Amino acid sequence: MVSHAFSQVDVFSTEPLRGNPVAVVHGADGLTDEQMAAFARWTNLSETTFLLTPTDPAADYRLRIFTPGGELPFAGHPTLGSAHAWLAAGGTTQGEAPVQQCGAGLVQLRRTDGRLAFAAPALVRSGPVEPALLGELVAALGLGAEEVLDAAWVDNGPGWVGLRLESAARVLALRPDHSAVPVKVGVVGPHPAGAECAVEVRAFCEPALGVAEDPVTGSLNASLAQWLAGDVLPASYVAAQGTVLGRRGRVHVETDEAGVIWVGGATRSTIAGTVDL
Template sequence: MSAVRFVDVFSTTPFRGNALAVVHDADGLTDDDMLAVARWTNLSETTFLCAPTQEGADYRVRIWTIGGELPFAGHPTLGSAHAWLEAGGVPAREGVVVQECAAGLVEVRRREHLAFAAPPLTRSGPVDADEVARVVAALRLQPGDVLEAAWVDNGPGWLGLLLRSPEVVLAADPDRSACAGMKLGLAAAYPEGSRADGVGLEVRAFYSDGRDYGEDPVTGSLNAGLAQWLVPAGHLPPVYTAAQGTVIGREGRVHVTVEDGTTWVAGATRTLVTGTLTA
């Protein structure tokens, strides 16, 4: 039997972040077992904590959607680190958890909130004009709504769009059939100081999870990729907070800090349900 935690990630308000199921002591589970559990939880991701196989790692995480395994994902990284620590995990280096995943070793530091060091982008740079036109049409946007587009892929396959205003981001109404197969991130900056809560960026993420084309509540991997694109390009400061999930009733807050060339992505984590996997 393995302990299971359901963790709310990227929100200080319960049930307003992104849910993650974390299965502890999962070394005895097969790939088919993990896929079956992920399909049963029916969440965007379910993770499985295993013994590390790489030197320097505190634990190994395997990240599953209902369609298969991912090499890296953001809210599963923070939620898994939270669950591992809460279950009594002690990192080899004080204040830093080293997580092994299919994308390599990822550092998670322990400060006000857990924060992961964004892995290098596996695909970056501008997007072909024909591809941008196809995406704009699929999102039901106007060509003038898009200021820039870039690949911001660190594993899941994200294509990022910088839009002309947060209002355009919030009003986007994608044609789900036309967007099939695309993983799209929309972002727009708020004027500095315009929000009392300090939010500087509005973000939305659309993807297919094997069931339907839908919206992800709060997305660590996308926010990491957006920061690695937009901060060096001068569109965002090195420290800011992004809001995500607004349209679908969530209150996601992603805190980004770029220090010495490393992008740190932080957010609140809280266990809301604990249990035991008996099958």
């Protein structure tokens, strides 16, 4: 058994305990896959991450990301929270901002207005949702088929399908049958003009993942922006997420002059110590 530095970081909220926490284990090169998976099940957070030495010389650190149900190639709030923890522990970058290596490849980060942000990774699957699968999703979420204004695969690694509804109020009113959700699905609807946030987002996961609803989701917001920003939604906007769960997530989406979508938010260390694994 070896002691490792440990951090727990709250992501996507400026208010304490109102974002999405990620557990971060530092110096995890000596841990086995089984140890990582077991610790992720034990924390029972939506994601637990492990910081390792990079194998790509262009990266500053390598990250492995686990849910209670298994490993993910990429996830957004763990990317921001782990970058925060790595920097707070004295990590130094080769360039102006960290470059993360993970299962999805290299992820560029930056800091703007005091917030960390990541460049949205390319979608690995896009396009229409199969009618049978869409029918399962509509039924699981308690929707009428006519309520779905648009649907698409928006998968940047975790496996998201996106559904667009007519309003934030309808998104907030959803009471899904979590046991019937067949794949990870993100639902988005607009707030009224002039509201603090442009849209409300919710993220529902299939039972095997071990997380019924993710409080605030960077990967989903990134892929929804790639789908909708500059067309249905503004090129840059703020999304609210976690409201139904008692959180106050705020996800900042910005499209730069080169067309790169950056997804960011506040990060705050809430726990620091050691863990014996």
